[in-house]
Amino acid sequence: MGVFKKYLYPFGFAMMLFSSSAMAKQNPTSFKGVTDCFKKDQEFYSPTLGEVALASGLIENIRFYGPFEAFHSKETGERNYTGDKSDDPLWKIVKILFPSNNGQLGTVTTAATNFGKYVTKPGTVALLLNYAKRVEDLKGAGNLEKKETNKFSEAIVETLEGFKEESGEGLEKELEGEEETKKSKETFRKKVINLLLNNIQESIKLEKQETSLYPRHTTEQVISAFFAYHFNTRKDIESLLQSLDKTIVDEEKHLSSEEDLLKEEDLPQISKKESPYTLDDVFNLTLADFWRSLTPYKAGMSLLNNGQAYFYLREKDTYVRGRTFADCVETAGRHIGNLLLFNPKTREFDLRYIREYSSHSPFFKNFEKFYLKQTPFLANAGDIGTRSLYNEVVGDLNIIQGEFEIRYVKGTNELSSGFINFIRVYQKVLELQLEELPQGDLKEVRGWVQKSLNVFFTALNPTYIYEINPQLTKRERDFIGDAEVIVKHRGTEEGFEREESLFSFKLISLTNHMEVKDLKILREKEGLNYDSLLEMHDHTLHAGTAEESTWLLASPDVRNQKIHHPFLQLFPNALSDNTSKIEFLEKLDNNYTDWEGHFTRFKAGLPFLQRMVENVLANIAWDDEEIVSEITPVIFSLYDKVEHFRETLAKGVKALKPATQSLDAINRLLQGLPNLESIDFRSNSNIAGDFSLPENLTSLRKLNFGGSKIRTLKGLENVPNLEELDLSKTLLKQLSLPASLQNLRKLNLSKSKISQIDGLENTFALEELDLSKTRLKQLSLPASLQSLRKLNLSETDISQIDGLENISALEELDLNGVDQLSTLPLRAPLRNLRKLNLAQSGISQIDGLENTPALEELDLNNIGNLEAFSLLWSLPNLRTLNLSGAFVSKIDGLENAPVLEKLYLEATPLTQLSFKEPLAKLRKLSLSGSEVSQIDGLENTPALEELDLGETSKLTKFSFTGPLSKLTKLTFKRSAVSQIDGLENTPALEEIDVSYTENLTGFSLGRSHSTLKKLNFSRSAIEQIDGLEDGLENTPALEELDLSHLSKLTKLSLPRSLENLRTLDLSNSGVSQIDGLENTLALEELNLVQTPLTKLSFTAPLEKLKKINLFGSRIQDLTGLEHLKRLKVLDLRQAKNITKLEFKDDTKELTLHLQGSGIGRGSIKGIEFLDEEKVFFD
16 A cells, blocks of 8 residues: 555556647547537537637636635645635636546546546537526526526436446346435535536626626636537537527538538638638638648747656656656657657658667657657647656666666756756667767867767658757756757658758757757748738627637737737636746736736636736746746736735745846845745846845745855855855855754855855755865864765865865765865775866875775876876776876776776876786777877777877887777877777777878778778878778768878779768868769768869769868869759859859859959859859959
């Protein structure tokens, strides 16, 4: 039983894994001609309006963000939707019809009092609508007689099925069972059906009196929404019509056949009507994007971002009860899948290609399962069921260990943001074949991100081409920024041009947030746009009624023009993500003064609206910095502008990030928000000088003053629950930590003016302490810091650390740049220490490394006082050792680090390196810039993938004496090497760089390099590349070939095997003849700057070639440009010998540089085919 209490099993949970927003079960095309069957002024009974309420998210909004009091369990604090209550009769109707007991819009539960589970006939809904009709027909403010209500309730209960109890055998038992069924029905009639009918009557009465919060006839629309959700065929619609009162439907009109669904070809005829558009006409025309869009999203639609998802436990294939998280990274990945898997021809998600690519992945089955349930209609659905189902795809992936770990926010299934982590997720889920992540500069990482995203996107849909432009910034553990993506069509299918731009979007990653936004349709699929007609054409829809809600399905421009009722303006779409919830609050803030008269008319008055605001605030992702930044100005404005909402805001606002607000405004707001849990002042220049925290912030957990100009901070005793305090980059010189801060886990004082800290002994729970780049000169660590895991003292003036032996939980110690520290005695066991950084410190001696058995990373780079290094004791977990720049001339004991993966010995005086014992895990070895002249035993490093011997001035000969079957990258750049032997022992090589090698005069390409992708001979002294042309025949995977500045190279023949070559650089070489260019079908860039080449002819199509650079060359004759259909840049600057050019067809995308060349405006034949704004003369 204990396990059952902890987890929600998929069987009981499965019913919620279908979206709400909620799309109805009915396909919207099945409502063709329905409203035509209703009599004039009775159209508000039409089930089409029910579909509208579902498709627009209106029902979902009323159920989850309407005027009700949300219920939470007193014992566990968990949300319990069955306990929600309200005084609003319409909301009560919604709850009865859509109980949604698990936070997912739904009509059926297992409760005995559930109405939906007994409804099997459309006639049941017809009786509810007929009852509503009787109430509507009443004159004045009276009620129907009780006996008439009872008559309806008796008729309704007789249509229900499922009450019969198991009676056993025999007539007596059967009679007993029938009697029990009668009792059950009667009880249900009194408790549920009568309650439903009474609320229908009360709700309609308030609407008629114009004291309702909702548009007129919303009550009938809610009932119709139940029908549209609960039934799913055109035959069901016909059955409903037949059961409706004859005063509602026109008996002379009949619904067309069950197969007569709305088709795309019906729309032009509807749009050309001279008479006013009916409700059905407007509804049908809003569906145009169903056929026109190249994506599963309507044009102009904002893509939803994070909301709440349930925590999936992969090992048990269960969801953890009560545990939710904000899923921004997850939702970004889901949007990308939706965009690229969508087939605009079939209007379905197409998994053919990714199924072939990833079917062997153990995680792929959940990916496939998700797309079996999610239809294109639900692409932008933000309900908790859809979100949770996607967590089965990307949640809890570390259950299977691999070469890298997926990062989640601590203790949750929430993926950490950042491009590398995002890519790693899908590398694991889909088994993407990616290059190794470079450890170099930002440019290399940017290239890796670009290539990896392209692999990911192409695996999903290889029929598209992707132009990806990432702009990245380094953060602590990842890279953030944005990547603009342009999606083009690869082939020449009917209706598409080759490489035609289809749509674009941006993948954005911030420090704690990720999203897909700025979706732009660059090429609409053929079909008419009806927005202007919907805006201008007359229509029969009644303003201020439920019919007005039909405009919610139109484009934003049309919707904004047509929607006037305040309730519909507040809920223009489903509040399925944080952005839509913030828009709700903004709309209220901007319009409340104008709406106040309307909201004070309805029966319950202002409390209903306050409850709606309360429910919206309760579902904001307050832990998301970007969302908090967006909502903060709205909170300030609403608090100041409308006094009625201050109490509601005080209860619901959990975080603030004031960017521009004044100190007075901030203090005024802080006094009124006692439930605040997080305040971030980082971007506010008004926070300066002395700052005092008010006494009411007892719930505060996070407080960030980073980068502000505060000099003193008072009132820390007022925040006893504070867990994180950031005072980095402040002017604070002294800090006293009161005894009340026993919950503080993180303290950041980096780059501040701090020179004195008092009260560290009071912070028993402290886990992370950052004092880097401060003026501290000594530090005493009290014995009470038993929880401290991370300590950063880098670039301080500290010369002594006392009490390090007290910190047994320490995992990371950073002393980078602490040049006053000469020794580090690790006396007591630090059994949890994983990372030790002593780079650029004054350390000359390290004692006690044997006391750090868990050590994984040891950084000793650029330590000028360290002359020798010995691993005398076993470090069984050491994976990275960095001695680059240290004065180490001797290394012993590497065999004591059996799992070492990365060894950096760059710029050391080391002259000899010997691997006497196997290092089976070593993947990367860098000796760049060292004085090494001899390397022995490389065959004992069988896992080696990267070997960097660049800038080695003493290494003149090098030989691979044994097999290195996994070596992929080899660098001799700027080395003194004159001879390289044994390359046949490196069959997996992908990159060879021998550029700038002044002594290497010859090089042999053997037959064993079929995996080679990059080859760089630039500026080398090579006079002879043995068998270059024959050798290139053996490099079919080659993508980049750099032969620039090779003056002895005069002729180049390119074999047919180079079908993957993308970049060819011959700049400043002696090449005067090139043969075989027609073989380089993938060529994108050709660099012939300052070559003696006089003639260049393209005799066959090179459809990928985008850039040709002939700057300063001797080119005289350039022909065949008509074969280069995708050429974007042709650079002929300073090419003085060329005097004419010819273009034979449209090249409007070409940018042509002719400055300093021999070509004038009159020398171009076919200039009319160019965009003259892109042609540059002198």
